Amino acid sequence: MKNSLSRDNWLQPSILPGFGLTIGYTLAYLTLIILIPLAALVIRASSLGFGEFIAILMDERTLLALRISFGAALIAALVNVVFGVLVAWVLIRYDFPGRRLLDAVVDLPFALPTAVAGIALAALYANNGWIGSLFAPLGIKIAFTPAGIVIALIFIGLPFVVRTVQPVMEEIERETEEAAATLGANRFQTVRMVVLPTLLPAILTGFALAFARAVGEYGSVIFIAGNIPYVSEIAPLLIVIRLEEFNYAGATAIAAIMLVISFAMLFLVNLLQAWSRRRFANVR
Numbered sequence: 001m002k003n004s005l006s007r008d009n010w011l012q013p014s015i016l017p018g019f020g021l022t023i024g025y026t027l028a029y030l031t032l033i034i035l036i037p038l039a040a041l042v043i044r045a046s047s048l049g050f051g052e053f054i055a056i057l058m059d060e061r062t063l064l065a066l067r068i069s070f071g072a073a074l075i076a077a078l079v080n081v082v083f084g085v086l087v088a089w090v091l092i093r094y095d096f097p098g099r100r101l102l103d104a105v106v107d108l109p110f111a112l113p114t115a116v117a118g119i120a121l122a123a124l125y126a127n128n129g130w131i132g133s134l135f136a137p138l139g140i141k142i143a144f145t146p147a148g149i150v151i152a153l154i155f156i157g158l159p160f161v162v163r164t165v166q167p168v169m170e171e172i173e174r175e176t177e178e179a180a181a182t183l184g185a186n187r188f189q190t191v192r193m194v195v196l197p198t199l200l201p202a203i204l205t206g207f208a209l210a211f212a213r214a215v216g217e218y219g220s221v222i223f224i225a226g227n228i229p230y231v232s233e234i235a236p237l238l239i240v241i242r243l244e245e246f247n248y249a250g251a252t253a254i255a256a257i258m259l260v261i262s263f264a265m266l267f268l269v270n271l272l273q274a275w276s277r278r279r280f281a282n283v284r
Contacts, residue, residue, distance in 0.1 A: 038259065045256035048249055056253040061229055062238065065254075068146055069235040070261060073214035076153035080210045081203055084161025091162075092169045106163070109156045114219030121152050122224040144226030149234065152220045157210035164206035165199055172198055200276040208269040215262055 045053065056062060091103050109117065125132040125143040132142050142148050172195060180190045196203075218236045225232045235258055242251035 041252065041255055041259065044248075044252045048253060052249070053253055056250055057257060061233070062235075062254060062257075064230050065233050065235040065238045066257065066261070068149065068232065069215055069258070070265075072146060072149045072153055072234075073211050073217075076150050076157055076214050077207050077211035079150075079154050080157045080161045081207050084158055084206060084210075085165055085199070085203060087158070088162045088166040088169050092166060106159050109159050114156065114217070115223070117155060118152060118220035118223030121148070121155065121220065125151065125224065143224050144228070144232060146225075146232055148224040148226070149221055149232060152224050153214040153217060156217055156220055157214050160209040160213060161203070161206035164209060165202045168199055168202040197276075201273050204269055204273045204276060208266055208273075211269075212262065212266060215258065 048056075087106065091099065091106075122143050123129050125148055127133065127136040127141065127143070129143070135142060142151065176194055180194045185193065216236060218234075218240075221234055222237055225234060225237075227233055227237055235254060239251045239254050242248075242254065
């Protein structure tokens with residue numbers, strides 16, 4: 001009886017009509033746009049022999065490009081988590097002149113073409129740029145190094161964290177924080193025990209979005225990276241180089257490796273999200 005009821009509930013999840021049509025469209029859309037291209041990539045990569053695939057994976061240039069791409073994306077996403085939460089907090093909790101302008105500026109990386117962002121960042125952080133010239137006398141080079149890649153990825157990833165955390169932060173009532181203060185909690189304890197548990201799932205979502213965006217970023221990075229093999233070459237650029245060399249097997253193998261690593265990291269983030277939601281629900 002329970003199985004019958006659960007099956008009926010699944011078939012009729014809502015009183016609103018159109019479930020069959022919408023779920024059919026959703027599955028068809030996801031299959032055509034996402035699953036089939038990814039399946040084609042996996043099938044193409046699987047056509048390579050195991051030895052050839054391992055040889056491409058263990059190539060020093062490939063390993064360094066993957067390390068730069070994922071390492072820079074991870075650092076940029078972590079930086080964006082910290083400063084993205086701070087920016088969202090300022091936009092939500094304080095009212096000051098120019099707040100709406102600042103709120104609009106946060107979305108600028110969404111609308112700005114990535115090539116334009118890359119050129120602007122390269123001009124600013126080059127040794128003769130406004131910012132780069134301040135560090136050049138100290139022997140610090142930013143543009144055309146992995147540090148420049150991190151800066152570009154921070155630029156394009158910040159809005160993902162801010163816009164993910166901001167709606168959740170708006171729902172946190174100030175009375176909750178005031179109640180914690182009346183119970184003897186200091187500001188640090190209030191943030192750690194009241195605010196952060198509520199924001200943690202959204203923070204992890206923003207981190208995952210920023211990280212995923214950074215891993216696949218190309219346009220804003222190639223101008224500031226310098227694209228020096230073994231030094232500042234990212235994996236997406238190496239894929240393009242392999243395609244230009246008509247080395248389709250090498251390009252497919254690198255893309256498949258990126259797919260596997262990205263999926264594994266995003267799966268881990270989703271597990272952390274589920275754990276944080278259960279933990280917060282239990283605490284609440």
